[in-house]
Amino acid sequence: MKKIVLVGKPNSGKSLLFNQLTGLRQKVANYPGVTVELKSGRFEQFELIDYPGAYSLSSLSRDEEIAVSKLNDALQDPATALVICNLDATRLESSLMFGLQVQALARRQQKAVVFALNMADELQRFGHQLDTVALSAALGSPVFAISAKTLLGIHEFRQGVLALASAAEPAVPSADHGDEQALRDLSRSLSRQYGIQASLVLKNQNRIDAFMLNNLSGGLAFLAVMFLLFQSIFTLAAPLMDAVEAGIGALAQFVTGFIGAGTTTDFLNDAIFGGVGSFLVFVPQIMMLTLIIGLLEDSGYLARAALICHRPLSFFGLSGRSFIPYLSGHACAIPAIMAARTIESPRKRLITMMTIPLMACSARLPVYALLISVLIPERAYLGGLVNLQGVAFFGLYMMGIVIALLVSLMLSRFVISRDEKSDMPFILELPNYRLPHWKPLIVRVISAAKSFVYRSGPVIFAVTVLIWLFGYFPHDAGGLEHSYLGQIGHFIEPVFAPLGLDWRYGVAILMSFLAREVFVGALGTLFGIDGADENIAGLAANIQADGLALGAGVGLLLFYVVALQCVATVATIRAETGSNRIAVGLVVGYGLLAYALAYLAANLL
Amino acid sequence: MTAHTTAIQTPVRHTLWDAPKKASVLVVELLAGLNPLVVNRLREMGLEPGQQLLSLGRGPFNGPLVVQIQDCVYTLERQVAQHILIQPQL
Ligand SMILES: Nc1nc2c(ncn2[C@@H]2O[C@H](COP(=O)(O)OP(=O)(O)OP(=O)(O)O)[C@@H](O)[C@H]2O)c(=O)[nH]1
Ligand SMILES: [Mg+2]
Numbered sequence: 001m002k003k004i005v006l007v008g009k010p011n012s013g014k015s016l017l018f019n020q021l022t023g024l025r026q027k028v029a030n031y032p033g034v035t036v037e038l039k040s041g042r043f044e045q046f047e048l049i050d051y052p053g054a055y056s057l058s059s060l061s062r063d064e065e066i067a068v069s070k071l072n073d074a075l076q077d078p079a080t081a082l083v084i085c086n087l088d089a090t091r092l093e094s095s096l097m098f099g100l101q102v103q104a105l106a107r108r109q110q111k112a113v114v115f116a117l118n119m120a121d122e123l124q125r126f127g128h129q130l131d132t133v134a135l136s137a138a139l140g141s142p143v144f145a146i147s148a149k150t151l152l153g154i155h156e157f158r159q160g161v162l163a164l165a166s167a168a169e170p171a172v173p174s175a176d177h178g179d180e181q182a183l184r185d186l187s188r189s190l191s192r193q194y195g196i197q198a199s200l201v202l203k204n205q206n207r208i209d210a211f212m213l214n215n216l217s218g219g220l221a222f223l224a225v226m227f228l229l230f231q232s233i234f235t236l237a238a239p240l241m242d243a244v245e246a247g248i249g250a251l252a253q254f255v256t257g258f259i260g261a262g263t264t265t266d267f268l269n270d271a272i273f274g275g276v277g278s279f280l281v282f283v284p285q286i287m288m289l290t291l292i293i294g295l296l297e298d299s300g301y302l303a304r305a306a307l308i309c310h311r312p313l314s315f316f317g318l319s320g321r322s323f324i325p326y327l328s329g330h331a332c333a334i335p336a337i338m339a340a341r342t343i344e345s346p347r348k349r350l351i352t353m354m355t356i357p358l359m360a361c362s363a364r365l366p367v368y369a370l371l372i373s374v375l376i377p378e379r380a381y382l383g384g385l386v387n388l389q390g391v392a393f394f395g396l397y398m399m400g401i402v403i404a405l406l407v408s409l410m411l412s413r414f415v416i417s418r419d420e421k422s423d424m425p426f427i428l429e430l431p432n433y434r435l436p437h438w439k440p441l442i443v444r445v446i447s448a449a450k451s452f453v454y455r456s457g458p459v460i461f462a463v464t465v466l467i468w469l470f471g472y473f474p475h476d477a478g479g480l481e482h483s484y485l486g487q488i489g490h491f492i493e494p495v496f497a498p499l500g501l502d503w504r505y506g507v508a509i510l511m512s513f514l515a516r517e518v519f520v521g522a523l524g525t526l527f528g529i530d531g532a533d534e535n536i537a538g539l540a541a542n543i544q545a546d547g548l549a550l551g552a553g554v555g556l557l558l559f560y561v562v563a564l565q566c567v568a569t570v571a572t573i574r575a576e577t578g579s580n581r582i583a584v585g586l587v588v589g590y591g592l593l594a595y596a597l598a599y600l601a602a603n604l605l
Numbered sequence: 606m607t608a609h610t611t612a613i614q615t616p617v618r619h620t621l622w623d624a625p626k627k628a629s630v631l632v633v634e635l636l637a638g639l640n641p642l643v644v645n646r647l648r649e650m651g652l653e654p655g656q657q658l659l660s661l662g663r664g665p666f667n668g669p670l671v672v673q674i675q676d677c678v679y680t681l682e683r684q685v686a687q688h689i690l691i692q693p694q695l
Contacts (some may be wrong), residue, residue, distance in 0.1 A: 056649045060642055091676040097649060191676075198676035205678065206661060209671065219665040307664045307671070307680045320669070320680075425643060426669060426682040427650075 001047045004165050005074045007067065007102055008086030009095045010034075010053025011431050013118040016148040017086060018050040019440075021158065025447070026050055027335075028440060029297035031306075031324065032429050033342035036063040038070055046081065046165055049074070052341075057101050060424065062341040062349070071102070075109040082112045082165040089117035089130060089145060090432075092195035096187035103141060103173050104183065112170035113141045114161060121147035122432075128196040135194050140175030149437060205432050212304050222308050225301065230397045233289050234369075234390040240284035241369075248277040249538075263475075266529075267468060274528030275464030275521040278539045279456065282366040282517070283449050289362055290448035291441070293331055298436040302327065303428055310426050316405045317412025319343055320426050322352040326404070329359030330397070331448075333569045337576055344424035347416055351408050353576055354586060357564045358404040360397045362452065363516040367560045368396050370520050373540040375553045399561050460521040463511050467525045480504075480530045499559070499595075500552030500602035504530075513565045551605030555598035562594035619693070622670060622686035626662035630691040631655065639688050651675045652689060 008014050010032030019026055022041030027034055032053060039050045051070065052063040059065040074080045083106050087095040099115060106113045115136070123130055123145070136143035144160055146153040164171050177186050211217050252273035256265045296302055302324050310320025321343045329336035336356045343349040360368065372392045379388040470485035480486055489503030496506035504526045512519035520539070527542040564570065564587050574583040624630050632654055635644055651674045652658075659673040670686040672679055681689075 056646060058642065058645055060646055093675040094651065094677045195676070198673070201676060202673060202678060206673070209661065209678070213662070213664050213671055215665050222665070303680075307669055308666075310664070310680075310682060311666055311668045320682075423684075424640065425685045426680070427643075427646070427685065428680050430671070430678040430680060 001079070002045070002081040002165060003047045003049060003074065003077070003079050004043065004082045004084060004161065005049045005051060005071065005080060006084045006086060007051045007071055008053060008116075008118075009055060009088060009098055011429070012053065012086050012088040012095060013148045014053065014086045015039075015050055016437075016440075017084075017116065017118060017146070018048060020148050020151065020154060021161075022048055025440070025443065028437070029294075029302075030300040030431050030434050031297065031303045032431065033061075033063055033321075033324075033339070036338050036341040037066060044162055046162075054098065056098060057105070061344045062346075066341075071105075075106060075111055080111060081170070082114060082161065084114055084116055084161065085141075086116045086118050089119050090122050090196060090201045091198075092117075093188065093191035093198070096191055097184060100139075100177060100183040100187055103139070104177065107173040107176065110170060110172050112164050112167070113173050114164055114171075115139060115141055115143045116157060117143060117145045118148055120145040120152050121150040122201075123196055124152070126196055126200055131194055135190065138190055140173045140177075142171065201432070205430070208433050209304070209430065212301070213307065218304075218308060222305060225296070225305070227394065229292055229296070230394045231387075231390045232292060233285055233365075234393040235387050237285040237288040240288075241281050244284060245281050245538075248273055248280065252277070263472075266472065270472070270528030271464045271468035271525050274539070275468070275525035276457070276461055278370075278524035279366055279460050279517055279521045280453070282369060282520075283452060285365050285369065286362050286452045287445045287449045289331060289365070290445045293328065294441045294444055295436055296327075298434060298441065300431045300433040303430050306428060307430070314426075316408040317348065317351055318405075318408050319345060319348045319352075320428065322348065325352055325356055326359055326401070329356040329361060331362055333357050333359065333361050333566065334572045337569070337572045340576070344427075347412075347418060350416060350577065351411050353573060354411060354582065355404040355408050357566070357569050357573075357586065357590065358400045358407065358562065360400045360561070361516075361566075363456070363566065364560055366517045366520040367512075368393060368557065370523075370540060370543075371553055371557050371560075372396075374543045374548055375550060375557075396557060396561060399558075403562060456515050456517050459515050460518055463514065463518050464521045464525045467507070467511070467522055468529065471526060471529045480526065483529075485526075498602070499555050499598045500549050501556065505556065509559070514567075516560065516565050519560075549602075551602045554605055555601035558601055559594045559598040562590050562597060564590040619691050620687045621658070621660065621672065621681070621689040621691050622683055624658075624660035624670075624691060624693075626660060628660045629694045630658050630660060631694050632658060633690040633692050636688040636690055639685065643685065647685070647689075650677070650679065657694060658691070 006014050006018055011030065015026045015035050016028045018041065019028065021043045024041040026039050035050060035052045037052065040047050052067040054064040054067040057068055059068045083102065085099045085102050087099050103113050117130060120130065130145045132143045132145050142160060142164065144153060144157045146157045177183055212221055252269060256268055259265050306320040306323040309323045313320055313322055325336045325339040328339055333356050337353050340349050340352045343352055372389050376389050376392045380386065467485060471480050471483045473483060485507065489507050492506050493503040508519045508522040511522045524539045527539060527546065570583050570587055573586065574580060632652055634654055635647060635652065661671040661673060661678065663670050664680065669680045669682045672681060
């Protein structure tokens with residue numbers, strides 16, 4: 001298949017354009033360095049390839065390095081039919097330079113080039129008319145003004161790209177603009193002539209930044225945003241969670257009432273509604289988390305947050321650029337570890353990757369939520385503004401972050417050596433503030449919920465069924481304690497006894513090494529078999545009735561804060577660092593630390 | 606005591622780090638000492654002698670500097686900003 005490559009500066013709207021042309025859903029967000037690997041999709045009869053953004057052909061960070069080296073490969077490749085150079089039309093001066101460099105390179109390899117001047121909707125808002133005909137004559141390659149957001153000019157662009165890519169003779173750039181210095185002069189003069197005034201575009205941005213980056217108001221705004229983020233995951237999702245729980249309860253009542261008592265009903269109640277159901281309750285939280293992180297990503301604030309965090313993070317051996325991977329690690333560690341590619345200093349990148357697994361990812365959410373509702377009474381203060389359980393949630397998130405910072409500090413002081421590239425400085429572009437792009441955001445929230453269910457659902461289902469079978473039979477032996485599972489459980493109990501936990505928790509913990517959220521499903525099933533009154537989905541109440549000591553409960557929470565129980569994360573770390581030792585070392589190290597903390601809590605509290 | 610006011614003019618070297626907030630300044634020189642890759646990047650960002658910059662002040666807690674170069678706003682950490690020699694624009 002013939003290929004079309006899509007390159008340009010970071011945050012210039014390449015991925016949104018890619019999504020519009022291919023119908024796929026690559027991640028789009030308002031900060032530089034979102035795409036960190038090549039992504040391809042089908043655009044009519046062509047393969048369209050979305051690249052990581054790059055400022056220049058001489059790369060600083062890993063994602064740029066990938067963009068530049070793969071661009072060189074693509075230019076050598078006879079299958080490459082067209083290079084789309086995507087520029088931010090509102091910032092011609094700073095983006096034309098890279099465009100011209102790419103154009104010169106393509107010309108040397110006799111490849112066709114087309115310029116897409118994206119974000120034309122914003123130009124329109126300022127009432128600026130872009131003379132694409134004159135610009136295209138000056139550049140020696142076709143130019144289209146488009147908006148990947150409002151689809152302005154996209155139809156013509158599609159036609160143009162298809163025609164250029166299928167032409168028998170490639171539309172090689174007609175003009176040679178000379179050496180680097182000549183390119184720089186040209187980009188300057190063209191942007192003066194055709195571009196919009198910088199002061200106009202940056203006026204709002206600079207005004208908001210005067211507040212957001214001010215010493216006092218900026219610091220307070222940062223703290224407020226972070227607190228709201230973590231608090232609202234809990235509080236805003238709570239009513240929805242209650243609704244799901246009630247729904248599952250009602251469904252269980254209805255179905256089991258229909259079937260009547262017996263083994264089938266026991267199975268449905270314990271394994272399906274108690275096990276799988278108790279995990280579905282957390283879907284609203286996953287959606288809320290995705291929504292809020294998505295809002296932040298769209299707003300443009302994250303680059304500011306990175307700036308604000310740079311100095312404090314530097315103290316711990318990290319960079320301001322570690323902030324965004326850390327934050328997205330709260331949804332899932334895997335993309336976060338990939339996102340660390342944008343950190344220029346390899347050393348800081350490594351430390352960031354090694355500590356991301358401590359961020360409270362969404363798989364921990366169900367575990368936290370369950371144990372919090374067991375251990376912490378539901379109480380609200382300040383007229384419902386502050387909720388005690390919400391505060392506990394916030395505390396757990398903070399604990400993950402604090403431990404990550406301490407581990408980073410240790411790694412940077414004692415473990416990971418410095419090299420000449422280790423002091424690559426912090427330089428970050430601050431993007432324009434933007435309102436959320438609602439449609440993709442909603443789609444993203446829904447697909448987060450779906451993938452949570454599809455990814456964990458089958459595992460949880462299998463585990464709960466297995467646990468139920470082994471825990472229910474032999475049925476006449478006298479309950480769970482004497483079941484097959486009980487016998488196995490008693491065998492492993494000594495490992496967990498020092499943590500103040502009985503074998504049921506032990507089984508759930510072991511099972512959660514498949515996926516953390518399995519913990520909830522497994523416990524749900526175990527307590528379902530045990531529960532006399534078949535109180536479905538009220539797992540927290542069941543555990544409370546059964547009695548979980550505060551120390552052991554807190555220990556259990558600490559265990560989940562620290563332990564690295566995710567096969568996919570370990571695999572990603574291995575792939576990104578190329579080191580088995582690091583991957584295995586992290587599992588063992590965090591495992592031991594988790595156990596030690598749980599032990600201390602169980603015995604001191 | 607006689608006041609010896611023979612002014613030995615040691616030129617004060619202003620770097621971008623010390624530029625006042627909202628000040629428009631001109632780049633005079635990039636000082637040696639930065640990684641060549643970084644110097645190259647700074648040049649491509651437009652940080653060349655003669656380029657006009659708008660300093661937007663430092664981030665909270667004496668954090669990195671925020672500066673407008675051409676049509677982009679960047680944040681530069683102290684170590685970089687101190688290698689950029691400037692003069693106030695008249
Ligand atoms: N107003 C407007 N915003 C746009 C347009 N295209 C993209 N954006 C926004 O610009 C931001 C960056 O878009 P992306 O598609 O992630 O940019 P990218 O070039 O892929 O960025 P990297 O992957 O970091 O290199 C997002 O907030 C988009 O919503 C557009 O045509 N108009
Ligand atoms: Mg992208």
